[in-house]
Amino acid sequence: MGFTLEGVGLIHANGFRALRGVDLQVAPGERLALIGASGAGKTTLLRVIAASLRPGEGRVRLLDGEPWACSPGNLRRLRARIGLVHQSPPIPPRQRVVTAVLAGRLGQWPLWKSLASLVLPADPQGAQAELARLDLADRLYERCDRLSGGQLQRVALARVLYQKPDLLLADEPVSAMDPALSELTVALLNEEAVRRGVTLVASLHAVDLALRHFPRVVGVKDGAILFDLPAASVTEALLRELYAAEGGLPLAGSVAPDEAPTTPDLPPLRCA
């Protein structure tokens, strides 16, 4: 699912201007990374793309339709096709992993099935399959508050993978993981997008991860787009300008290239 933003601007309820004049055009199946200092507006931009946040200015077009002109029912059906991996996993601590993952399909399931699944999980095999790709298959019936931050982040990721969205969005999906696991997880997201031919937009704090894995890189600074280039054309000078306020480039650290899985049959990730 492609999308277009035209002159999008947004001021939060507290008066903070998060986005100004953002133009962004993404074709179906494209994969791009959003980079920029914290507070630059990456999360807000992703939530606007996800049709969760309505911008005050400009136009949003998703799938050649305007989400904010849709009826509530159509907006809900549109959102069911968009998967957003949140930065801090929005999962109730006492929920079981299987329930948290199956929640990815609430937008597609009829209500009776969602409610029945609370008593007897409707599709434990499906949840198990997604967790297995993230090396968490043995945690299916664990309670989420028994997991580490990085494991919880992978459960949230498994939920969105289970949703099988047409537009895959991820807001710093590896912020609680160590460098090796971050590398594998970002590679997995890209493989998923390529295999299913869906659009992928991920914001990443680590610049090197973005440059290594994404063909297109968008730099966000002070709520506006500073550059929008193929990864190979992003120069050192541009990055210095992007992170001028942080005094140094945030990097994930290097990982030997042979460690990253490149086979198309999606092997499970190994915990570092």
Next chain:
Amino acid sequence: MRRAGISAGALFAVVLVLAAVGASFAYLDMPLGALFSGSAVDEAVSFVKRFFPPDLSPDFLAKVGFATLETLAISLLSTLLAALAGALLALPAAGRHGVAGRVGARFILNLLRSVPELVWATLMVLAAGLGPFAGTLALALHTTGVLGRLFAEALENTPPAPAEALVGGGAPALASFFYGTLPLVASQWLAYGLYRWEMNIRMAAILGFVGAGGLGALLYYSLSLFHEAQASTVILAMLAMAIAVDGASAWLRRAAA
């Protein structure tokens, strides 16, 4: 500047309280001395003696047993009904369905809560007739007000992010509530429900005084007929039931944690 020691205002407040206590004694005409005189103590002892030994005849024990079951059923059913109705009213009261819903639901909850159980019971006995049904309705109405308010406060203090994330993924409102909000408040709601159940057991034992069935009715009859031995059996049954329920709810709380 504040000075050390008692301020004039505090001194005035203490004098005011002492004067109010003295005036109350004078107004109520309570002979404090008579309470501790020899004849009063004798009278109290003989009054207490009439309650012993408790009436343990099989016939009366069976009666008490049935009344205990009735009281338990009244408290359990009324608390369950109140928890359901309270949950339904707590959602709008927590401001999840706009300002109008919030104001309306809060008004209903305040109304239900501010009328005491005994007043509801008297009204329900008039409306539904003597018996346990009136008692159940009365307890359910008052407890709905209390639980609805407590449930709403728990909801207001719950992070909205999990439910919002599900709505953002296209989940219907009800499904988002059950997957994103209920797991966050469930243990607190259960604790409130159990606490009110314990209170309702005690309350259900008293409601019989106004004709709403259960142990209270039995106690009222035996006291009215000056059958103190039977009354003491009923009081013992109430005590045993309260202890049993405290234990049961402590166990349930541990199991749910």
